[in-house]
Amino acid sequence: xxxxxxxxxxxxxxxxxxxxxxxxxxxxxxxxxxxxxxxxxxxxxxxxxxxxxxxxxxxxxxxxxxxxxxxxxxxxxxxxxxxxxxxxxxxxxxxxxxxxxxxxxxxxxxxxxxxxxxxxxxxxxxxxxxxxxxxxxxxxxxxxxxxxxxxxxxxxxxxxxxxxxxxxxxxxxxxxxxxxxxxxxxxxxxxxxxxxxxxxxxxxxxxxxxxxxxxxxxxxxxxxxxxxxxxxxxxxxxxxxxxxxxxxxxxxxxxxxxxxxxxxxxxxxxxxxxxxxxxxxxxxxxxxxxxxxxxxxxxxxxxxxxxxxxxxxxxxxxxxxxxxxxxxxxxxxxxxxxxxxxxxxxxxxxxxxxxxxxxxxxxxxxxxxxxxxxxxxxxxxxxxxxxxxxxxxxxxxxxxxxxxxxxxxxxxxxxxxxxxxxxx
Amino acid sequence: xxxxxxxxxxxxxxxxxxxxxxxxxxxxxxxxxxxxxxxxxxxxxxxxxxxxxxxxxxxxxxxxxxxxxxxxxxxxxxxxxxxxxxxxxxxxxxxxxxxxxxxxxxxxxxxxxxxxxxxxxxxxxxxxxxxxxxxxxxxxxxxxxxxxxxxxxxxxxxxxxxxxxxxxxxxxxxxxxxxxxxxxxxxxxxxxxxxxxxxxxxxxxxxxxxxxxxxxxxxxxxxxxxxxxxxxxxxxxxxxxxxxxxxxxxxxxxxxxxxxxxxxxxxxxxxxxxxxxxxxxxxxxxxxxxxxxxxxxxxxxxxxxxxxxxxxxxxxxxxxxxxxxxxxxxxxxxxxxxxxxxxxxxxxxxxxxxxxxxxxxxxxxxxxxxxxxxxxxxxxxxxxxxxxxxxxxxxxxxxxxxxxxxxxxxxxxxxxxxxxxxxxxxxxxxxxxxxxxxxxxxxxxxxxxxxxxxxxxxxxxxxxxxxxxxxxxxxxxxxxxxxxxxxxxxxxxxxxxxxxxxxxxxxxxxxxxxxxxxxxxxxxxxxxxxxxxxxxxxxxxxxxxxxxxxxxxxxx
Numbered sequence: 001x002x003x004x005x006x007x008x009x010x011x012x013x014x015x016x017x018x019x020x021x022x023x024x025x026x027x028x029x030x031x032x033x034x035x036x037x038x039x040x041x042x043x044x045x046x047x048x049x050x051x052x053x054x055x056x057x058x059x060x061x062x063x064x065x066x067x068x069x070x071x072x073x074x075x076x077x078x079x080x081x082x083x084x085x086x087x088x089x090x091x092x093x094x095x096x097x098x099x100x101x102x103x104x105x106x107x108x109x110x111x112x113x114x115x116x117x118x119x120x121x122x123x124x125x126x127x128x129x130x131x132x133x134x135x136x137x138x139x140x141x142x143x144x145x146x147x148x149x150x151x152x153x154x155x156x157x158x159x160x161x162x163x164x165x166x167x168x169x170x171x172x173x174x175x176x177x178x179x180x181x182x183x184x185x186x187x188x189x190x191x192x193x194x195x196x197x198x199x200x201x202x203x204x205x206x207x208x209x210x211x212x213x214x215x216x217x218x219x220x221x222x223x224x225x226x227x228x229x230x231x232x233x234x235x236x237x238x239x240x241x242x243x244x245x246x247x248x249x250x251x252x253x254x255x256x257x258x259x260x261x262x263x264x265x266x267x268x269x270x271x272x273x274x275x276x277x278x279x280x281x282x283x284x285x286x287x288x289x290x291x292x293x294x295x296x297x298x299x300x301x302x303x304x305x306x307x308x309x310x311x312x313x314x315x316x317x318x319x320x321x322x323x324x325x326x327x328x329x330x331x332x333x334x335x336x337x338x339x340x341x342x343x344x345x346x347x348x349x350x351x352x353x354x355x356x357x358x359x360x361x362x363x364x365x366x367x368x369x370x371x372x373x374x375x376x377x378x379x380x381x382x383x384x385x386x387x388x389x390x391x392x393x394x395x396x397x398x399x400x401x402x403x404x405x406x407x408x409x410x411x412x413x414x415x416x417x418x419x420x421x422x423x424x
Numbered sequence: 425x426x427x428x429x430x431x432x433x434x435x436x437x438x439x440x441x442x443x444x445x446x447x448x449x450x451x452x453x454x455x456x457x458x459x460x461x462x463x464x465x466x467x468x469x470x471x472x473x474x475x476x477x478x479x480x481x482x483x484x485x486x487x488x489x490x491x492x493x494x495x496x497x498x499x500x501x502x503x504x505x506x507x508x509x510x511x512x513x514x515x516x517x518x519x520x521x522x523x524x525x526x527x528x529x530x531x532x533x534x535x536x537x538x539x540x541x542x543x544x545x546x547x548x549x550x551x552x553x554x555x556x557x558x559x560x561x562x563x564x565x566x567x568x569x570x571x572x573x574x575x576x577x578x579x580x581x582x583x584x585x586x587x588x589x590x591x592x593x594x595x596x597x598x599x600x601x602x603x604x605x606x607x608x609x610x611x612x613x614x615x616x617x618x619x620x621x622x623x624x625x626x627x628x629x630x631x632x633x634x635x636x637x638x639x640x641x642x643x644x645x646x647x648x649x650x651x652x653x654x655x656x657x658x659x660x661x662x663x664x665x666x667x668x669x670x671x672x673x674x675x676x677x678x679x680x681x682x683x684x685x686x687x688x689x690x691x692x693x694x695x696x697x698x699x700x701x702x703x704x705x706x707x708x709x710x711x712x713x714x715x716x717x718x719x720x721x722x723x724x725x726x727x728x729x730x731x732x733x734x735x736x737x738x739x740x741x742x743x744x745x746x747x748x749x750x751x752x753x754x755x756x757x758x759x760x761x762x763x764x765x766x767x768x769x770x771x772x773x774x775x776x777x778x779x780x781x782x783x784x785x786x787x788x789x790x791x792x793x794x795x796x797x798x799x800x801x802x803x804x805x806x807x808x809x810x811x812x813x814x815x816x817x818x819x820x821x822x823x824x825x826x827x828x829x830x831x832x833x834x835x836x837x838x839x840x841x842x843x844x845x846x847x848x849x850x851x852x853x854x855x856x857x858x859x860x861x862x863x864x865x866x867x868x869x870x871x872x873x874x875x876x877x878x879x880x881x882x883x884x885x886x887x888x889x890x891x892x893x894x895x896x897x898x899x900x901x902x903x904x905x906x907x908x909x910x911x912x913x914x915x916x917x918x919x920x921x922x923x924x925x926x927x928x929x930x931x932x933x934x935x936x937x938x939x940x941x942x943x944x945x946x947x948x949x950x951x952x953x954x955x956x957x958x959x960x961x962x963x964x965x966x967x968x969x970x971x972x973x974x975x976x977x978x979x980x
Contacts, residue, residue, distance in 0.1 A: 037925065037928075037929045037932075040929055040932065040933060040937075041929065041932030041933060041936050041937055043937060046936070049939075050942075053941075054945075056942060056945050056946065056949075116937065116938045116939050117883070117937070117938055118883070118886075118897075118901055118904075118938045118939075118940060118943055119897060119943075120938065120939040120940070120942055120943040120946070121939070121942075122939040122942070149837065151837075151839065151847070151883075151884040151887055151888075152883070152884070154883070154884075154886070154887030154890065154891065156887070156890045156891050157886055157887050157889075157890045157891075157897055157900055157901070158897070159897070160890060160896050160897025160898075160900075161897035161898060161901060161943060162897075163897075164897065164898065165946055185837065185847075186836065186837055186847075187836065187837060188836055188837050188838060189837075254937050256880055256883055256884075256933070257880070257933070259937070321928055322924035322925045322927075322928045323925055323928045323929060323932065325925075327924065329919075329920045329921055329923070329924045330920055330921075331705075331709055331920045334924075348705060348706075349705040349916070349917060349918065349919040349920055350704075350705050350916050350917060350919065352919050352924075353912075353915075353916045353919055353927070355913075355916075356909060356912070357908055357909055357912040357927075357930065357931065357934070358905065358909075358934075358935065358940065358941045358944060359941075361927070361931065363919070363924055363927070363928075364928070364931070400936070401931045401932065401935040401936055401941075402935065402941065404936060404939070406932075406936060
C-alpha cells in the first residue's frame with residue numbers, strides 16, 4: 001500500500017505524531033504492532049518528575065525543569081526535540097483528549113504530587129481529572145479504599161507508607177475496605193472486571209453506600225482514594241456519579257496490570273483517530289525497511305500471515321523501548337527491527353543492567369543515535385535515510401524510569417518527528 | 425542455664441538436616457533444627473532437581489551410583505509427592521560419547537540401574553525434542569525430577585507434627601561444653617541479633633559446604649571442598665523426560681524438566697567460599713550451546729534466570745578435583761576422632777541420598793544417646809496421613825504443606841499468575857514464624873518463580889505483610905524490593921531476548937507507576953527528612969522552608 005506518512009508504534013509517541021499529521025491536513029497511516037505492555041506502565045503523563053535519577057526532590061515546574069535539562073545536556077532527546085515541540089505537543093494532546101471525551105488536567109507550569117499504589121508521592125504533569133483530588137499539596141484528610149479479594153491495590157500498605165511522608169498537621173490518611181457485590185473472593189477478577197461493573201448504577205451505588213458508611217467518621221472534608229477502576233469506557237460518567245453518590249471528592253490510583261488508565265487512554269485515542277479518518281493497519285509488526293538513494297522506500301509488515309510492503313513519503317519509527325518491540329536483543333548485540341543496525345550503547349548481557357533493579361539501567365539507554373532532526377544515523381554518523389525519523393524511547397541515551405519522563409519525551413519527539421516528516 | 429533444652433540440635437536446614445530432624449522425631453528423640461538462612465536456601469534449593477538414577481555416576485563413582493539406585497527407589501515410596509517420574513534419556517552426540525558407551529552400559533549393570541538401548545527413531549517418536557545431533561539413546565526409567573523445596577518442607581513438617589522445632593535465620597555462634605562433652609549451642613538471630621542458648625545432649629552438624637565453619641568453632645577440622653555449579657532456568661519444559669549426555673560428566677549436559685520450566689545444568693568450579701558464587705553470562709551461554717546439542721528448543725527457549733549452587737564435596741584426602749571427587753558421603757564421629765563427645769558431622773553426598781545420610785548419622789547419635797529405636801524413615805511416606813499420593817504436578821496438599829498448583833485452576837483467584845499460586849496456598853505461611861522474608865514464601869509456594877520473576881506478585885505479597893502480618897508500610901515495601909532484587913540477580917546473566925521487555929515492564933511498574941525507587945530513598949532517610957510536597961507556586965504553603973533533598977541513593 002501507499003501512504004503519505006507511515007507512523008509505526010503503539011504508544012503516545014506514535015499517537016501524537018499521527019495526530020499532529022492529521023491536524024496539519026496530511027494523510028498519515030498508523031501501523032499499530034498490537035497491544036503492548038506499554039499499557040501496563042502508563043497512567044499519568046510524566047514530563048519530568050526529578051531532575052536526575054538520584055534526586056529525591058521532585059521537580060516543581062516541569063517546563064522550567066526541561067529547559068534546564070536541555071541547557072545542561074545538549075545531546076538529550078529533549079534537547080533534540082526542543083522545548084517548543086514539548087509545549088506544542090502538549091497543547092495538541094490536551095485539545096485532542098478533550099475532543100475524544102477525556103477530561104485531563106495539568107500543564108507544564110506545575111507537577112502535582114499524587115499518591116501511588118504503594119503510597120509514595122509521585123510528581124505528575126498531566127493527569128486525568130479522576131486523579132486530581134489526590135493532590136498531596138492539599139491538606140484534606142485521605143481515606144484509601146480497597147476491595148475485599150482484590151489484591152492489586154492494597155490500601156493498608158499505601159496508607160502506612162503515605163502517612164510517613166505526608167500526614168503533618170491536619171493531614172491524615174487511613175485505609176478502609178469494602179466488598180464488591182457478587183464478587184467472590186475465591187474467584188479470579190481483575191481491575192477490568194471491577195471497572196465494567198462500576199458502570200452499572202445499582203452496583204456502583206451499593207459500593208458508594210458502603211464507602212460512605214466507613215469514611216464519614218473522618219469528617220466532611222475527607223477525600224477518598226480508590227484503585228483506578230472507575231469505569232472502562234464511561235469513566236467520566238462513572239466518576240461524576242460515584243462522587244456525588246459518595247458525597248466526598250474521590251480520586252483514582254493506578255493499580256497493578258491490567259491498568260485501566262492505560263487502556264482507556266490508548267484505546268480511545270486510537271479509536272478516535274480511526275473515527276476521524278486515519279487509516280490504521282492493525283496488529284502488524286514491522287520487520288524490515290528498504291533503503292535506496294539515501295531514502296527509505298518501503299517498510300515491510302508481517303500482516304495476517306503474509307508480508308505487506310508499505311510505501312510512504314516519510315516514516316516515523318515510534319516504537320518505545322523494548323516494551324513494544326523497538327529492539328531485538330541477541331546475546332552479543334541489540335539490533336533495531338527496521339534497519340537491523342546494531343543500536344548504540346548495547347553491550348554484553350551483564351553490562352546491560354545495573355546490579356540493582358532500582359537504579360538507571362544501561363539497557364534502557366540503548367536505542368538509535370539520531371541527528372538534530374531525529375533521523376536515525378548509521379555507524380558513520382550520517383542519516384540512514386533522509387525521510388525516516390525516530391520518536392519516543394527508541395532514541396538512544398536516556399532512561400525515563402529514574403526521572404519519570406516517559407510521557408513528555410514521547411510527546412515532544414512525536415510532535416517534532418511529525419514536523420520533520422512533513423518537511424521531508 | 426540454657427534458654428531452652430532439647431535432645432539433639434541439628435545444624436543446617438537443607439535436605440540432610442531436614443532428613444535428620446524427621447529421623448530423630450520418628451525415633452522419639454526431641455530435636456531442634458537451627459538454620460542460618462531459610463530452609464532449603466543453600467545447596468539443596470540450588471540443586472538442579474535431578475532425581476539421580478545413578479547413571480551419571482556409574483562409571484566413575486560406583487558406590488555413589490549404587491546409593492542413588494537404592495535411595496531413588498525409597499524416595500519414590502516415601503516422597504512421591506515431591507517427585508515427577510519423568511524417566512530419562514542418556515544420549516550420545518559425538519565420537520567420544522560413543523566411546524564412553526560400553527563403560528556406561530557396564531556401569532549400569534554393576535550398579536543395578538535399569539538401562540535400555542532404544543533406536544534413535546523410537547527415541548524421537550517418544551521425545552521429539554531430541555536434536556539431530558543425537559546418535560544413540562539409552563532409556564533410563566529411574567531418572568526423574570525431585571522438587572528440593574518440597575522435599576525439605578515435607579521432611580520438616582513431618583518432624584514438626586511429632587514435636588520437633590525449627591528455627592530459621594538462626595546462626596550457631598558457639599557451643600557450651602562440660603569437659604569433653606557438648607552441652608548445648610549458642611545461637612544468634614541473623615536478623616534481630618538476639619542471642620539464645622539451647623541445651624542439648626548431642627549436636628549434629630548437617631551444614632554441607634559450611635560444615636568446616638561449624639567444626640572450626642570447636643577447633644576441629646572438617647575438610648569440605650566447595651564446588652560451584654551454575655544452572656539456567658528455561659521458561660518451558662523443553663522435553664518430557666530428563667536428558668543426560670552419555671559421556672564423562674561435563675558442563676551443560678543435563679536437562680531436567682521441572683514443573684513449568686526446564687533446568688539446564690551444570691558447571692563445576694572450585695570456589696574459595698560456599699557463598700562466593702559468581703555467574704558469568706558466557707558460561708551460561710556455553711551451557712545453552714552444550715544443551716542445544718542434545719535437545720532442540722534449548723537455544724530458542726527463553727532463559728529466565730541463572731543460579732549457582734555449591735556441591736559440598738568431602739575431601740577424603742585423594743588428589744581428585746571437582747567432578748572427579750566422590751559424591752559419596754561420610755559420617756564423622758567427633759567423639760572418636762577428636763575426643764568431643766556429643767558431636768557428629770555428616771558431609772558429602774547429594775540430595776538424592778539425603779535420607780540415607782540422615783539415617784547413618786542418626787544411627788550414630790541415637791546409639792550414643794542409648795536410644796535403641798531403629799530408623800523408620802524409609803518405611804512411611806513423609807505425609808503419614810495419606811497413602812494414596814499422586815505425583816508432584818498433580819498432588820493435592822498431602823504434605824500438610826500448601827500446594828503450589830491448584831486442582832481447579834479455572835477462574836480461581838491467584839497471587840502468582842505465572843506459577844498458578846492461589847491465596848490459600850500462601851496465606852498459611854504468613855502465620856509460620858520460620859518464614860521471615862518473601863523469598864521464604866517463594867521457596868515454599870513457587871510464588872515469583874515464573875517468567876515475570878515477581879514483578880506482579882511481589883506487590884500482593886507485600887500487601888499481605890501489612891494485612892496478615894501487621895507489618896508497617898516501609899518494612900513491607902523493603903521486603904518487596906528485596907524480593908525483586910534477589911530475582912533480578914538471577915536475571916542479569918541471561919539478559920537477552922524477551923528478558924529486556926520483561927525487565928522494562930518490571931521497571932515501568934515499580935519505578936514509574938509506583939515510584940518505588942523514591943520510596944526506598946525516602947525510607948533510608950532519617951525520619952526528620954519527610955518527603956513533603958514542594959511549596960505550591962501560587963497558593964503557597966507558607967513558602968520559607970525548602971524541602972530538604974539529600975542525594976542518597978538507595979543502598980543495598
